[in-house]
Amino acid sequence: MSPGFYTAWHYRRFLLDKLEVDLKEELSYLTQVAMKHPKNYQIWYYRRELLNRLNNPSVELKFVKTILEIDEKNVHAWGYRQWVIQKFNLWTEELSYIEGLLEKDPRNNSAWNQRNFVVSNTKDIHSQATKLQELEFAFKYAKENPNNESAWNYARSFFSPDVAKPTKQQVMQIIQQKGYTRYLLQFLAFVYQKENKGEVERGICLKLQALDPIRKSYWRWRATAPEKNPGRDEVDLKLLPQLFPKPPGITVMALYYSSKN
Numbered sequence: 001m002s003p004g005f006y007t008a009w010h011y012r013r014f015l016l017d018k019l020e021v022d023l024k025e026e027l028s029y030l031t032q033v034a035m036k037h038p039k040n041y042q043i044w045y046y047r048r049e050l051l052n053r054l055n056n057p058s059v060e061l062k063f064v065k066t067i068l069e070i071d072e073k074n075v076h077a078w079g080y081r082q083w084v085i086q087k088f089n090l091w092t093e094e095l096s097y098i099e100g101l102l103e104k105d106p107r108n109n110s111a112w113n114q115r116n117f118v119v120s121n122t123k124d125i126h127s128q129a130t131k132l133q134e135l136e137f138a139f140k141y142a143k144e145n146p147n148n149e150s151a152w153n154y155a156r157s158f159f160s161p162d163v164a165k166p167t168k169q170q171v172m173q174i175i176q177q178k179g180y181t182r183y184l185l186q187f188l189a190f191v192y193q194k195e196n197k198g199e200v201e202r203g204i205c206l207k208l209q210a211l212d213p214i215r216k217s218y219w220r221w222r223a224t225a226p227e228k229n230p231g232r233d234e235v236d237l238k239l240l241p242q243l244f245p246k247p248p249g250i251t252v253m254a255l256y257y258s259s260k261n
């Protein structure tokens with residue numbers, strides 16, 4: 001009558017010991033209920049209690065996979081999957097599972113989030129090697145579709161100034177092959193912000209005002225970024241003319257000097 005009746009679920013947990021319930025049968029019952037009500041978070045917390053007692057996750061990842069085939073964005077299922085993987089150390093096959101989901105739907109932000117979770121728990125995310133590996137993975141999907149916001153957001157999570165040069169080289173390739181999109185420019189604005197190159201960040205934000213009119217006020221505010229690091233590396237000198245051609249348009253350097261007058 002009310003699958004989310006949390007008091008009833010609490011009482012049912014109390015009865016598990018009192019009645020010496022067969023926990024495998026209880027798990028089977030819970031699976032049936034979950035298939036009918038997959039977004040009822042009480043079911044997922046009750047399932048954690050059963051797994052804590054059974055200490056056997058042999059069918060759990062397969063079960064969660066079935067639920068996610070119904071709704072790939074089910075936040076309760078993803079949270080439970082992360083708990084199972086972490087508790088029982090089931091990291092080995094998870095990256096291949098995630099890659100399968102992304103091949104099916106490259107915009108599946110839940111799968112991108114799961115990859116971040118796995119990488120953050122199994123690799124040194126502060127090492128340059130890990131950053132470059134994950135950036136390369138994200139750019140593979142960004143190259144296929146520069147409008148894939150999930151791929152750009154994932155790239156942001158692994159970017160830092162120590163990998164700026166290869167990052168901008170990858171972005172330059174995408175511009176050369178596909179042109180630029182709002183999401184690409186947003187990522188570049190983030191990159192130059194992290195490098196403290198406020199002059200370039202301002203120029204990109206001015207372009208975003210035209211590409212993203214809904215957030216025009218935000219990009220106008222971002223375009224007031226202070227100048228901190230006027231230096232240019234060799235990648236900047238190749239990348240910036242593609243963003244700010246002359247003619248037509250206005251170069252970033254011209255923008256910089258006009259703002260000084």
